[in-house]
Amino acid sequence: MDSGVTGKLGEYYLTQQYQKNRAAGKSDSVSFAEFAAAKAAGAESVEGMSFKDMWQARFPGAYYHVMDGSKISQGAWDRNDFPFERFFSDNVDESVLGWTPSGAEPSANSPEVQSRWSSTAGRKAVIVPPALEEKMQNDPGLAEKVMANVENFIATYPATPGCSYLIELDENGEISKYRVTSPGTITISSSEFVEARRAREEKHAEYERLAEEAALKRKILAQETDRKYYQNKAVSIAAYKAAGILK
Structure with a gap:
């Protein structure tokens, strides 16, 4: 029977959803929302799609930023007061790349930190360096590999439901730093x-x-x-x- 889902991306997501439902002991059917998502994803073929298009088709509403995230030091990135929530927006001031703390690091349990973490719940954002963006534009195959790598990371990371993901890539498409955050806790293993x-x-x-x-x-x-x-x-x-x- 023709499901009405076209394109490799749509077929892929629909197949993945069937497999997930079977693994969870559900019926072989998918919900209307799952079907609609697969059909929307199938509007275009994977071939020729940019990494940004694949990223936002796979994770609707996800944010995509082309900037040099390597300028953010590991020490700054790991702090509780690092303003990572700024990346969960369409427009990001690049001054965040040079952010430095203005005082002692606040406790993870402080109301301010908890409020900031809660504001990003369920969101996803990726930081792509300009050099990698150019490589992927010239090599669609590389874009597909990077997408598979990022998607696998999100799918296999032992996070609780509702977590937010901020992922920074290096110029070769590898995950350089990340923050996986959920209200009340934060896991930083970058x-x-x-x-x-x-x-x-x-x-x-x-x-x-x-x-x-x-x-x-x-x-x-x-x-x-x-x-x-x-x-x-x-x-x-x-x-x-x-x-x-x-x-």
Whole structure:
């Protein structure tokens, strides 16, 4: 039967919803809202869609900001008074990238902090550096990979219902920092990403060092082999001449 859902994106979301319902012990049907969302998502094919279009089709009402989030220090990002709620808006003043605290860090239980966290409940926002935005515009395949990475993070993160997600990407499309917030609590584990990225970079640097050492050893071995070959050849020629075989 034709469901009326067209496009790869719509079919994908509808299939995903069927699978989620079955896993939850529900019937194989989907609600009208779920069907409508899938049909709306299917208005366009995944192919050729920008990351922004995929992001906002998958998460209606989500915010998308092209700016260099790496300018925000990890120390500032992790503070309870960092104004992360500003990113849950269509327009963000880039002065937030250089935010610095004006005093002691407030308690997570303070009314002001709790109020700010509650104001973002259920919302999602992503910060995309200009370099990555340009790469994805020129490479739709990269945009799809980044979308899959971000969607998988949100789907698998052990968060409670109603949480907000603020995700910052690096220029390669990897998650650099994030904040997952719910009223009453906040989980900030973006430092884990920083440590993991540092470990990957160190591992890559070690791999490059070992590869260079191996290449140098092969070069030295080849040179030594050539040297011995020509040395032995010279000795043989000298011996032949001494024996009167060569003149």
